Amino acid sequence: MQVQVVTWASHAAELGSIRRHVFIDEQNVPEALEWDGLDHRAFHFLVYADTLPVGCARLLADGHIGRMAVLQDFRGQGAGRALLAAVLQTARQQTLSWLYLNAQTHAAGFYVRSGFQPVGAEFPDAGIPHLRMELVMENHSSALNTRFGLAGKLHFVDAAAGVPVVEITTAHASARIAVQGAQVLEWQPTGQQPVLWVSRAAVYQTGKGVRGGVPVxxxxxxxxxxxxxxxxxxxxxxxxxxxxxxxxxxxxxxRFGMKDDESTRALWDHAFDVELIVTMGAALKMELVTRNTGAAPFEITQGLHTYFRVGAIASTQVTGLEDTVYLDKVLGFARATQHGAVTFDGETDRVYVNTTSDCVIDDAGFQRKIRVAKSGSTSTVVWNPWIEKEKGFADMAQGEYQEMLCVETVNAGEDRVTIVPGGEHRLVAFIALDAAV
Structure with a gap:
C-alpha cells in the first residue's frame, strides 16, 4: 500500500469515486452531506494497491480529519493504517498541534491505537453512530506559546499528556486555565488562600472534565x-x-472560542459561535458570549459552575439571596423562599430564581468574604454534595465537601435565553475578595 498526498483539483475523479462507493452507495449518506464544499481547501490522500486507488482521506487546515474511506474488497489489508499515518505526517509538517475527527463508533478502536481519545457521548451523523475523537499533538503547548505567550505573564504547559493548561501570573494574582473546556482551574490573589477549589482526586484526562474550578x-x-x-x-x-x-x-x-461542526449539530442542531473571555488580575472576570450564526432563533440555558474554596462549610454562609424564591432539588424541586443567609448542615442543591443580586460568601474559616457579581443571569445555583453524595464521585476525595461550595452564575430551569439570528448574549461573572472580616 502506497499513499500519495494530492489535491482535489488534480484527483477529484479518483477521490469522488471512492467516496461515492463507500459513503453514498454503501452507507446511504445523502449526497448533500457528502459534498460539503470544503474539498478544494483540503489536503487529500489516496492509498494505492499497486496502481489502483482503493482508499482516501482529507485534512482541513483546522485539524479536522475526515472522509476516511477504503473500498470494501481492500479492507483489513493495511490501507487505513497507511492513510492515517500519512495524514499524521502531513499534520506534523504543517505544524498542526491538534487534530479531531468524527469516527464511526465501530471504528473508534482503530483511532485509539494512534493516540486519539473519544470526547463526549455517541451521536448520529447521517443516521450512523459516531464518536468525536481528538488528538493533542506533541507540539501543542509550544505552538500555543509561540502564538499567544506573554513573557513573564502567560505561558502554556501540559498538566498531563494531551491536557494543555495556561498559567498566568501578575503582581496581583495567579491563575491556571485548562484549554480543554476553557475551564478556569485556579485563581489565587497574591498573599491569599486560593479562591477556587479543585479536588485532590481530580482527573486530568482528554475528554473528561476536572472536578472543581469553573466548568462551562x-x-x-x-x-x-x-x-x-x-x-x-x-x-x-x-x-x-x-x-x-x-x-x-x-x-x-x-479569549477562547468554539464553533459548531458535525458533532455539535448532531447533539444540538444550531449554528453558533461561543467564546469565554477570562480577565485575571486583582479580580477574576469571566464572560461567556453566545452568538447565533444561523438563520433561526435558538434557546439556551447555561452556567459558570464555580467551585469556591472555603475554610469550613459548616461555618460558611451566603448572603444576597434573602427573600428569593428557590427550587430545592433535594426535595424534588419544591419551591421555597430563602429566609436570612444561606447556611449549610446537609446536602444543598438549589436554583434561586428571578435574582440578579450579588452574592457574598462569608467564609469564617479563612476569615474572608468573596463577592460574586453577575450580569446576563437571573438565576443562581448554590450546591454542596455533603457526605453521602460525595461518596458517589470518584474524582472527589473523602471529606472534601467540607472545604468547597458552589455558587454558580447561571441561566437555568425556567430562566432560558432566546438568541435571534445575528444576535448575542453575554453571561458575566465577576469575583473579588471583599475587605477582610
Missing part, C-alpha cells in the same frame, strides 16, 4: 436529553485559543 455548562445546564451529556458538550472539548493580551491595572486576558 453550555448550551444546556443540568441533565441533557436521553443520550446527551449533562451540562452540555463544551466542557470536555478542546477550545480554540483566539487571543491573549494585557488589560488595565496589570490584568491579563485570554
Amino acid at each position: 455548562c453550555w448550551p444546556w445546564f443540568g441533565a441533557g436529553a436521553e443520550g446527551k451529556p449533562a451540562h452540555g458538550f463544551v466542557r470536555t472539548r478542546l477550545w480554540e485559543v483566539r487571543e491573549t493580551g494585557q488589560g488595565v491595572a496589570d490584568s491579563v486576558f485570554i
Whole structure:
C-alpha cells in the first residue's frame, strides 16, 4: 500500500469515486452531506494497491480529519493504517498541534491505537453512530506559546499528556486555565488562600472534565436529553485559543472560542459561535458570549459552575439571596423562599430564581468574604454534595465537601435565553475578595 498526498483539483475523479462507493452507495449518506464544499481547501490522500486507488482521506487546515474511506474488497489489508499515518505526517509538517475527527463508533478502536481519545457521548451523523475523537499533538503547548505567550505573564504547559493548561501570573494574582473546556482551574490573589477549589482526586484526562474550578455548562445546564451529556458538550472539548493580551491595572486576558461542526449539530442542531473571555488580575472576570450564526432563533440555558474554596462549610454562609424564591432539588424541586443567609448542615442543591443580586460568601474559616457579581443571569445555583453524595464521585476525595461550595452564575430551569439570528448574549461573572472580616 502506497499513499500519495494530492489535491482535489488534480484527483477529484479518483477521490469522488471512492467516496461515492463507500459513503453514498454503501452507507446511504445523502449526497448533500457528502459534498460539503470544503474539498478544494483540503489536503487529500489516496492509498494505492499497486496502481489502483482503493482508499482516501482529507485534512482541513483546522485539524479536522475526515472522509476516511477504503473500498470494501481492500479492507483489513493495511490501507487505513497507511492513510492515517500519512495524514499524521502531513499534520506534523504543517505544524498542526491538534487534530479531531468524527469516527464511526465501530471504528473508534482503530483511532485509539494512534493516540486519539473519544470526547463526549455517541451521536448520529447521517443516521450512523459516531464518536468525536481528538488528538493533542506533541507540539501543542509550544505552538500555543509561540502564538499567544506573554513573557513573564502567560505561558502554556501540559498538566498531563494531551491536557494543555495556561498559567498566568501578575503582581496581583495567579491563575491556571485548562484549554480543554476553557475551564478556569485556579485563581489565587497574591498573599491569599486560593479562591477556587479543585479536588485532590481530580482527573486530568482528554475528554473528561476536572472536578472543581469553573466548568462551562453550555448550551444546556443540568441533565441533557436521553443520550446527551449533562451540562452540555463544551466542557470536555478542546477550545480554540483566539487571543491573549494585557488589560488595565496589570490584568491579563485570554479569549477562547468554539464553533459548531458535525458533532455539535448532531447533539444540538444550531449554528453558533461561543467564546469565554477570562480577565485575571486583582479580580477574576469571566464572560461567556453566545452568538447565533444561523438563520433561526435558538434557546439556551447555561452556567459558570464555580467551585469556591472555603475554610469550613459548616461555618460558611451566603448572603444576597434573602427573600428569593428557590427550587430545592433535594426535595424534588419544591419551591421555597430563602429566609436570612444561606447556611449549610446537609446536602444543598438549589436554583434561586428571578435574582440578579450579588452574592457574598462569608467564609469564617479563612476569615474572608468573596463577592460574586453577575450580569446576563437571573438565576443562581448554590450546591454542596455533603457526605453521602460525595461518596458517589470518584474524582472527589473523602471529606472534601467540607472545604468547597458552589455558587454558580447561571441561566437555568425556567430562566432560558432566546438568541435571534445575528444576535448575542453575554453571561458575566465577576469575583473579588471583599475587605477582610
